[in-house]
Amino acid sequence: MKQLNLSFALLLLVFIAVAQPVQWRGPQRDGKFPDTGLLQNWPKDGPQLIMKVEGIGKGYSSVVAADQNIFATGMIDTLDYLSCITPDGQIKWKVAYGRSWTKSFPETRSTPTVENDRIYIISGTGELVCLNVADGVIRWKVNVDKDYHSEWHIWGVSESPLIVDDKVICSPGGQTTSIVALDKMTGKLIWQSESVGGPRCYVSPIIYEYKQFRYILAATGTHLIALEPATGKVVWTFKYWDGDKWDQPGLIWANTPVFKGRDIFISMGYDYRNVMIEMNEEGTAVTEKWSNMVLDNHHHGLIELDGFIYGSNWISNSKGKWICMNWNTGEVKYETEWLTKGALVYADGLFYILEEKSGTVALVKPNPDKFDVVSSFKLQGGSGPFWSHPYIANGKLYLRHGEVLFVYNIKA
Numbered sequence: 001m002k003q004l005n006l007s008f009a010l011l012l013l014v015f016i017a018v019a020q021p022v023q024w025r026g027p028q029r030d031g032k033f034p035d036t037g038l039l040q041n042w043p044k045d046g047p048q049l050i051m052k053v054e055g056i057g058k059g060y061s062s063v064v065a066a067d068q069n070i071f072a073t074g075m076i077d078t079l080d081y082l083s084c085i086t087p088d089g090q091i092k093w094k095v096a097y098g099r100s101w102t103k104s105f106p107e108t109r110s111t112p113t114v115e116n117d118r119i120y121i122i123s124g125t126g127e128l129v130c131l132n133v134a135d136g137v138i139r140w141k142v143n144v145d146k147d148y149h150s151e152w153h154i155w156g157v158s159e160s161p162l163i164v165d166d167k168v169i170c171s172p173g174g175q176t177t178s179i180v181a182l183d184k185m186t187g188k189l190i191w192q193s194e195s196v197g198g199p200r201c202y203v204s205p206i207i208y209e210y211k212q213f214r215y216i217l218a219a220t221g222t223h224l225i226a227l228e229p230a231t232g233k234v235v236w237t238f239k240y241w242d243g244d245k246w247d248q249p250g251l252i253w254a255n256t257p258v259f260k261g262r263d264i265f266i267s268m269g270y271d272y273r274n275v276m277i278e279m280n281e282e283g284t285a286v287t288e289k290w291s292n293m294v295l296d297n298h299h300h301g302l303i304e305l306d307g308f309i310y311g312s313n314w315i316s317n318s319k320g321k322w323i324c325m326n327w328n329t330g331e332v333k334y335e336t337e338w339l340t341k342g343a344l345v346y347a348d349g350l351f352y353i354l355e356e357k358s359g360t361v362a363l364v365k366p367n368p369d370k371f372d373v374v375s376s377f378k379l380q381g382g383s384g385p386f387w388s389h390p391y392i393a394n395g396k397l398y399l400r401h402g403e404v405l406f407v408y409n410i411k412a
Contacts, residue, residue, distance in 0.1 A: 019116060021113050021163045022064045022065070022115075022393075024064075028206075029204065031302070031345045031389075033345060035395060036347075037412050038350070038410050038412055039411070039412050040350065041374050041375045042363055042376075047409055048409040052406055054405075056085075057072075057076040057083070059075060059402070059403075060108065060385075061110055061160075061388060061400070062390075062391050063405055064112055069087075069092070070084075071114060071119060072112075072400065073108040073111070073121060074403060075108050078100050078102055080098050080110075080123045081096050082097050082112060082119065082121055084133070085405070093136040094136070097121055097127070097131065100123065102124075103154075106124065107384070109155070109202070110160050122161055123157065124156045125145065125157065126144050126156075126172065127143050127144070128144045128170050130168075140186060140187035144170045145200070148192065149175065150173055150200050151198075151199035152200055153252070159204050162205045164207060164229045167229070170182070171220065172200055173221060177195050178194070178198070179193040179218045179227060192232060193225070193234055197220065197223065198220030198249070199221040199249060200221065201254075203218070205219070205256075206259075208226065208259055210283070212283075213279075215229070216229055221249065221250020221251050221253065222240065222250060224257065224266060236279070236286055251272065252269070254298075255297055258303070258304050258309065259304075262278050263327070264277050264279065265302065265309060268297065269313070270296065270314060274297075275290075276288070276290045290329065290330040291330070294325065295309070295313050296314045297313060298312070299387070300356070301343055301389055302344070306366070306368075307326065307327050308366075312341035313341065322371045324367075338371055339358065342355035342360075345389060346366075347392045349366070350363050354389070354390050356387055357385070358386075359378050359386045360379075361376060363376070379406060381406070
């Protein structure tokens with residue numbers, strides 16, 4: 001019996017040690033949150049607002065909720081700050097972690113990644129930082145973009161760090177390297193990939209798994225890249241940038257790829273084509289499966305669900321429609337006007353949408369035949385466009401508008 005108890009304790013310790021990081025767009029970075037028992041419709045004025053927090057700084061980044069605390073980045077003057085917010089809405093600590101991007105759209109766009117007692121974040125100028133959860137003390141800091149000669153595009157850094165095993169992954173781009181892996185405990189370099197070309201883009205990397213294959217999917221402003229996590233070896237690339245159709249050296253590409261099996265979908269706005277690529281069974285190369293111009297998603301995220309892909313497209317910087325397409329063929333199931341484009345996430349059988357212009361929040365039933373709005377309300381407060389992606393955890397909906405965080409009770 002003692003032996004069994006010891007074995008159970010060891011298994012529990014292993015489970016705790018490899019707990020899933022709390023991160024950008026949910027546990028798998030696919031926009032799907034695991035919460036259940038949520039409201040299936042809302043009152044006219046929306047679900048109960050249980051917390052409103054001001055003073056976090058200006059930002060378009062998402063917040064994340066880990067255990068009891070909420071973490072939010074924001075720009076104050078010319079510095080990026082990370083705030084730790086308690087369950088009762090108090091700012092427990094606020095720490096400056098790096099220089100802001102001070103040119104076009106300088107507000108923070110990097111979402112924290114939390115693993116156990118550590119938080120990882122990237123400043124608008126490429127400083128990758130590890131901080132303590134308890135007190136915000138900086139454990140280590142590496143200026144990845146300076147050290148590895150990053151080439152910036154128009155809006156600096158928007159990447160959210162990815163934890164893979166004992167590494168934290170960052171994507172400086174440029175001619176020296178494309179992707180680097182640092183020891184997550186010390187910040188020391190473990191590997192740097194070869195350069196595939198292209199400047200830094202705005203894509204946050206993900207872990208891609210299919211059968212025996214496990215790769216990091218990351219990007220530069222020109223290429224999607226699959227890398228071996230242990231060594232940084234580039235396994236295959238897909239050149240998304242076409243110089244004949246895009247007059248800049250790097251794409252304005254912000255969406256994390258969406259995958260299912262061997263298929264990987266990539267999309268950006270600005271009337272630039274989306275692409276579905278397919279990896280071969282050997283895991284060594286990809287080919288184009290289909291492409292169209294309908295779902296050119298700006299920076300709002302895409303969801304694959306039951307063989308369909310959902311999201312909004314780009315008509316202009318202030319306009320877009322809502323789209324559903326067949327995952328396998330690209331057949332358009334609907335293209336619907338509803339206010340304008342916006343961020344999209346999913347939990348407990350329903351989509352959650354934050355429309356970017358007026359701040360309308362909607363609960364939408366997944367339906368490949370129509371855009372099916374169940375409930376909606378408007379956010380009141382904050383400033384700037386509504387670009388922060390919603391976050392769901394602990395039966396709560398976290399919505400950020402500029403310098404203000406709103407928390408709603410969505411538990412049934």
